[in-house]
Amino acid sequence: MSDAPHPTHSQHRSNRLRAARRHSRAIDAALRRAATYPHPAGRIVRIETHISVVYLAGRYAYKIMKPVDFGFVDFTGLDARRRCGEAEIRLNRPFSGAIYLDVKPLSLDAGRCRLDRGNGSVIDYAVRMRRFDQRELFSNRVAHDELDDTDIDIAARKLAKNHLHAQRLVHGSTRAGTAALLRDQVLAALAPVERDPRTAEIARTAQLRRYCESELERLAAHLDARRANGFVRACHGDLHLDNLIRHGSQVLMFDCIEFSDDLRWIDVTADLAFLIMDLHAHGHARHANRLLARYLEATGDFGGLAALPLYVTYRALVRAMVALLKAGPPHAKGSTLRAGPYTPYLDLAAHATRARTPTLLLCHGLSGSGKSVASQALAEQIGAIRISSDIERKRVRPFAPPDLQTLPASAYTPEAIAAHYDRLVELATTVLGAGYTTLVDATFLNAVHRARFAALARRLDVPLLILHFHADSAVLVERVNARARGPRDALNASNASDAGEAVLAAQMASADPLDSAERHVTVDLDTNVPMDAFASTAWWAPLFERMHGMRETGTAPA
CATH class of the missing domain: 3.40.50.300 (P-loop containing nucleotide triphosphate hydrolases)
Structure with missing residues (x-):
């Protein structure tokens, strides 16, 4: 037997991630070329998030999951990316109608990458969608001051209908929707904000932690009662402004959470809170108030309001965490304590901790x-x-x-x-x-x-x-x-x-x-x-x- 030391788990993980990054670069280079596609691609537009890359090519959009492992999601395995793509098609259709089409294989054939053609080995999978006008994204409508009351009313009606008819959680061994799981999720979103030198000062993290822990304890019985009474349902899970689009007379919601049941099977108020939070973070408080009002008129779910401020705080922390992941590690310890894309989310999270006296x-x-x-x-x-x-x-x-x-x-x-x-x-x-x-x-x-x-x-x-x-x-x-x-x-x-x-x-x-x-x-x-x-x-x-x-x-x- 060899006396050489066995690689540690961390070494295996490091090697796997390096290989995944090389794979990712090769796939990215291929999908930037029009010849990879089985149809006219025109000028290819590339849109990147922290866990995926979307390529706009001709009449279609193709989404590739990055081979990343963030703990809450692990896409380093090819089979995991395939399963995720298939789940994305199935789970998004109630929210987005006919946008999502199918999953296409990306093959290596005679040294060339081919999408949905060729006889070579499959090296990745792409979710194929109908391409839509990027100008109609809610985030772009907000940026150009074009988001209007009709957009909000249609979104409220759509979300309320989805929630009223969504599949209810079947109780069993799952922790989905429990107060205990929410506690883990909130504190997990807070932890990287606390650790990052770019945000420690802005976030007033000690105050945020005290608020989150106190509210999670105070609301535990309420959260579990909501779960027992059927308010934990199959939700979208990621309703920020980049994931809604005005499409004719409709509002479509896409890119739902497909990789984690714990993040998808949530209280309907937690789903609503994401969009309310993002409207506030972008300076559209009146639209956020209108969305909440229209949703309550359509559902009558006033009981969900007790946890809404906590959910808004949690969603703001999630978006701050995503912004930090996209920004990468800080260049130097103690540096870059300046405003960044995470700042409005952290300001909003801190604001939610303030005591309120109603009238x-x-x-x-x-x-x-x-x-x-x-x-x-x-x-x-x-x-x-x-x-x-x-x-x-x-x-x-x-x-x-x-x-x-x-x-x-x-x-x-x-x-x-x-x-x-x-x-x-x-x-x-x-x-x-x-x-x-x-x-x-x-x-x-x-x-x-x-x-x-x-x-x-x-x-x-x-x-x-x-x-x-x-x-x-x-x-x-x-x-x-x-x-x-x-x-x-x-x-x-x-x-x-x-x-x-x-x-x-x-x-x-x-x-x-x-x-x-x-x-x-x-x-x-x-x-x-x-x-x-x-x-x-x-x-x-x-x-x-x-x-x-x-x-x-x-x-x-x-």
């Missing part, structure tokens, strides 16, 4: 007063969570879309209305408990209903404001009639109400006036203006001045 805002006004459209615009501006009485009345069960058909008269008996306000109190308690300013959009014409929410504010020790929306009677009549003629759409706040002219007349005759104590916490808002005025911060000046005054006295959120 309870009650809409008050007759049908047609514009409170639904106005409150929707307000929620987008200040990041409040809006609970629509009209929408929630028509949601047949939790985590389901509302059925906006006109309800029978039995839904509006005194008993039914009282039960409905019970539900609104329950939802407001959930949202306030998650730390979000809560905007309840109901008429609140009955003093008894207002008193219940005033009692809730006292019990939870949160500030209360009543937003009194009013308009001329002729304007009210015109608006309720116009609404009755309009289409019904679950993502349109203005048309869920069943109230017509007769209901409006009954409201005028029976409404309880605000008493002196209520008047003391009321902000008067005249809606005799065009509806688009509600999107202006100037129109909300009376409310913002009142909230600023409350902040000065420590009774409202900063």
Whole structure:
């Protein structure tokens, strides 16, 4: 027997990675040549991420997985890359429609690399996709200030539908979706940020670690209860702006997590949080607020809000980690403590650790007063969570879309209305408990209903404001009639109400006036203006001045 020492595991791994890098360079050189492709390729465009390279060639895009091993993913084996490609085709189709086509072999034939042709040995695999217009990526639309409300609304509708119909986790030995696994994942994303000299100062890592560990412990029972109740589902898992595209009248989501069940089988709120986080990181807070609002209108999943700030922090840490991987190791110890592509993500993660004090805002006004459209615009501006009485009345069960058909008269008996306000109190308690300013959009014409929410504010020790929306009677009549003629759409706040002219007349005759104590916490808002005025911060000046005054006295959120 030889006395030579056996190579260590680390030596084997190092040798394997060096060989993989040589292989990767050869494949890259081949796919940069038009002759490698079995069709006209034109000018080939190369797009690289930390784990893959995409080549845009003619009418198609080809994705090659890098032979890398980052711990959370190991693509150093050819068979692993093939399996990943096949999984990518299968798993992306629910999100991206017909973009994904098939997996093609890359062969070495007579010393030449050939894609999907030749009789040589297979040396790699490429996922073939239909090529799309890169200008329509959400990241590019953001960069050119072209991302609009329609993009957000369609994305919210698409994501909500995917989540509502996604396969639920079958409980067994898997740790997917558990609080314990999430803890491992969050701290694993934080660790490289803590170690890297480029980010230690920017990230305020000690504060981030304290926040993450504290929230993971506080929310453990909540996270496991969500899992037990079916909210851990087959999700996309990587919903940042580079992975969404506007495609005609649709928004397509591509490049989902296919290499790890633990990263794909997650709480639906964790999936939503990725896109919310990335919009915030790119300076689009209003769009992030609108996305969340539309998603909640479509799903009613207010229970997911409790962990949303933690998930946003986690997703920001993931993107910071990816940016560090792409940047490579720092050039010298203690150097490059400058801003980099990871900076907005770390700033956002640090911001999420700040304590928040919510406020309870009650809409008050007759049908047609514009409170639904106005409150929707307000929620987008200040990041409040809006609970629509009209929408929630028509949601047949939790985590389901509302059925906006006109309800029978039995839904509006005194008993039914009282039960409905019970539900609104329950939802407001959930949202306030998650730390979000809560905007309840109901008429609140009955003093008894207002008193219940005033009692809730006292019990939870949160500030209360009543937003009194009013308009001329002729304007009210015109608006309720116009609404009755309009289409019904679950993502349109203005048309869920069943109230017509007769209901409006009954409201005028029976409404309880605000008493002196209520008047003391009321902000008067005249809606005799065009509806688009509600999107202006100037129109909300009376409310913002009142909230600023409350902040000065420590009774409202900063």
